Amino acid sequence: MSAPIIEFKNVKKCFGETVIFSDFNFKVEENEIVSIIGPSGSGKSTLLRILMTLEGIDGGYINVAGESLWHMPWQGQYVPANSKHLHKMRNHLGMVFQHFNLFPHMTVKRNITEAPMRVKGVSRAEAEEFADKLLQLVGLADKADSYPNDLSGGQKQRVGIARALAMKPSILLLDEITSALDPELVDEVLDVIRNLVKEESFTMLLVTHEMYFAREISDRVCFFDKGAIVEEGEPEAIFTQPKEERTKAFLNAYIGQ
């Protein structure tokens, strides 16, 4: 069995006095699609933000693609990673944000081509050709020259997905990508992910409140509460026969809605 592509070992994370993770362990296999569900404040988004290097850790180790994310080898021991190491590690990862975070002063196409050109040194022609393919994939080929403010929430999020894919990450992190959308716009975004999963192999971590989507798309579902994985397993098992009372209560609350 190959080594996991993501591995958290005894990770500790605090925000001031508030402990989010203490001694947290978690693994994701290559090409596995893992949905993370759980109540607000349980550490779901923090997990993705730590992986994307938007938040540091206060203890433990995280390996991504066989290398330590937040540490680097130096003179025979591991020391906190410098910006060069983090820059290298971020090449494995792509993230789609809850609030899109598109660059409002750039066209849709420029949003998608900017990073590949700047970071990977891809030529403009090549970056634009790939951007056109991605826009086709997310169903926005006709919006290449529009600005984000001219798009609906669903369209913005589809651009967000295309922008993350433009960097060709091996791990895609989706942080509540439908939470900021009106209900009628949710499906257009989820359809993009459905198509993506059919066409490409990805390691995907998604934090979501769309239970039916998590059940449909995931290889594994993890229920988080208070910075710990309370229960995890195949979607059917989690959604139809949860073992833990806390999981049952959470899912019942959602089904009740």
Add this chain to the structure above:
Amino acid sequence: MNGFHWDWAFTWEVFPMILTAAKVTLLATLLGSIFAIVMGLVFALLRRSNSRTLRISIYWVVEFIRSTPLLVQIFFLYYVMPEFGISMSPLATGVFALGLHYGAYLSEVFRSGIDGIEKGQWEAARALNLTIVDTYKDIVLPQAIRPMIPATGNYIIAMFKETPQLSAITLLEMLQMAKIIGSENFRYLEPFTLVGILYLVFSLLAAYGIHQVERRFPKEGFSLK
């Protein structure tokens, strides 16, 4: 009551001299503005440095510059610095002093403009692995500049109106020229009135220009090609 009689012939005679000096005033303002903008940006970026020592040092440098009179700084640069082997022309001293003084004020404008950029923009830039230089150049500054324009414009106009202080180090700008003309002809009314009118006209034109620049700037920022 002879002094209150307006002499048109004298006015037209001295007007070209005042205009010539106005070029010096405008040059000092232009160069001072460029220097102030550069220094303001440098101070603002250093205030956001990861190094606490650097952040605190720059904070105190900015506070020191803002809390001491411009005239003292001009005198210090012009009369004291030569004792340390650094000697500059009156114009260079003026540009340096104005740039440094207003750079300190502008640093606060730039800092608040940069702070006004949503956290999500920084995070998206980081997630896309853009370098810090590219993040500032392509993402942050293009969005931050528009909100900075009014305050920056006000400081540049204020700087323009402070240029008479450079007469204290013998720079032949508008006010100095008016003083010389007045003392040589024993008539101050026309030259000083002309100087006042020119300051008013240039200030109004600058305010209009700044408003136009702000109006034409896209609200969401501009994109460097």
